Amino acid sequence: NLSLDAEFLLHGVSELDLVTGGTPSTLLVHGALSFPLCLDRSQRCFLAAARYGRGRVVVATHESQLSSPKLARFLLNAVSWLDAGRKGLVAVDPRLKKLCSLLSQAEVKSQLSQLVGDISVYCCTSYSDGDAERIHAFVAEGGGLLVGGQAWYWASQNCGKAAVAKYPGNRILNRFGLSILGQSGRAAKYAPVGPGEHYHFRRALLLFSTQLQEHQEPTEPLKGWLHPLAQDCAAFLHIPAHDCPAYASLHRILTKVLKRTGIPQVSRHCPVKSNSKEAVLLCMATELSLTMTDSTALVQKSPAGVCAPPVTVEIDGTNPGQTAWRSTGLYLPEGHTAVITCPCLVVGAGLQVQVGCHTDDLSKAKELKRPPVVIRTCDVACQKQSISCLWGGLIYIIVPAKSVLGNVPITVEGAVRAPFFKLG
Incomplete structure (x- = not known):
């Protein structure tokens, strides 16, 4: 019973003071056996726990929370719950020395060590x-x-990469139904999750x-959960499935x-509020x-195929300056899939295929007049690959800075020539 687990973890805790000297991230709680322990008014989570196999997990969103005297009652509850009555040894990563001191003061049997030997609970950073x-095996077996x-x-230093999938700690935590997100939260005092x-x-x-x-x-x-639900859907779908x-x-x-409801229409004449279904x-x-490599699975009626023959265009792969867009002059209709064929010499050379030109992300807008x-x-990771775009758009080849590939022939199948205007 997860509600009893939460009650045990929060016993005697009237407030969770996360002003511990660091800026926390937020958590995505997505497992069937995971549950939040601390939510703000926007439903963002800062502390959570989960069961996995025969073991248990508790996650904090900043390592300073694991050694704060302000959270001593919660931390002792957490270690006791994780120990599951075994009264075994608690191993604390050497980077969390203050936690080891806190546990020793409470007469909890602990030592600074890695995940070795006969231990009951392991404490570490992410x-x-x-x-x-x-760690997966340790928890599954009852640790x-x-x-x-x-x-x-990490997210600020790895632009373009989803923390939920690529952040080192999430390679451990995702399996437990918990993920640390790349967004920061506010270090403040919060009420624990109640019954x-x-x-x-x-x-x-x-x-929904x-x-x-x-x-x-x-x-x-x-109704009050729609906005966090949309954000969590976006985060969750970055986890490889x-x-x-x-x-x-x-x-x-x-x-x-x-498929059942259809994709809503959105435009300047038919705007959509951010907190709507x-x-x-x-x-x-x-x-x-x-x-997906083929987004037609999301369309209620499969779009008719494009009858245009394959088109080969030559792209300038030499770029002494900043990252550059090279237009193919081709357009991919919405819901269709294009097959791109490139010479083997450019595979892995940093080229990218892009469909569409409006790169701004409107996910945080209060009102949408187009999809976010x-x-x-x-x-370009192989000689022949498919790319699909639900919304369609012009096809570009992105050439990285300092590229010296010269002229590169690109063959595109499944697209049509875009209208071309020439003055004079």
């Missing part, structure tokens, strides 16, 4: 995935894991799907929702399409 397999760290700095209904990604998604199926307008509590049945099943649920559907459609993200970009 900045390395070097022990990912050992307890207390981990803390933020991902916003009763509260936001959880899976719960919100189930309510049910009310859509019954043709209902969103009611409380879902190909090797995880639990993730793949959620992808199928989202696809069915879109239409905004959630647009976000789902956008992010799901980015996980309307481009699709992929690396």
Whole structure:
């Protein structure tokens, strides 16, 4: 019973003071056996826990939270819950010396060490995935894991990469149904999650799907959860699903929702509010399409095929300056798929294929007059590859700075020539 677990973890805790000397990240709580412990008014999560196999996990969103005297009651509860009554040894990573001191003062048997020997609970930061397999096995076999760290700095240094998928700590945590996001949160005092209904990604998604199926307008509590649901959908869909049945099943649920309801129309004449069911559907459609090589699966009626023959264009692959866009002069209709063929010499040379030219992300806009993200970009990683874009657009080849590839022939199948205007 996860509510009893939360009650145990928060016993005697009336306030969670996260002003601990660091800026926290936020968490995505997406597992069936994961649950939040600290939410702000926007439903952003800062502390969470989960069961996995025979073991248990507690996650904090900054390592300073793991050694703060302000959170001593919570930390002692967490270690006790993770220990599951074994009264075993708690191993603390040497980078968390203050936590070891805090535990020693409370007469908890602990030592500074790595994940070795006969231990009951392991405490570490989220900045390395070097022990990912050992940690997964340790927890699955009944061990307890207390981990803390933020991902916003990593995200700022790795632009274009999704922290939920690529951040080292998430290579460990995703499997437990918890992920540290690349956004920062506010270090403040928060009330712990109380009894009763509260936001959880899976719960919100189930309510959303049910009310859509019954043709209902969103009611409380879902009405107040629409904005975080859209954000969490976007984050969740960046987690690779190909090797995880639990993730793949959620992808199928989202696809069915879109197939059943259709993708909402949005334009200057038909705007969509950010806290509406239409905004959630647009976000789902956008992010799901980015996980597919063929986005026709999201379209209620499959678009007719493009009858135009393959077109070969020559792209200037030499670029002494900054990153440059080279237009192919071709257009990919919405919902269609193009097949791009390149010479083997340019594979892995930094070229990218991009469909669409409007690169701004409007996900945080209060009102949408177009889908929040309307481009699709992929690396030229093999000689022949497919690219699909739900919204369609002009096809460009992105040439990186300092490229010296010379003229590069690119063959495109499935696109049409874009209209061309010539003055005079």
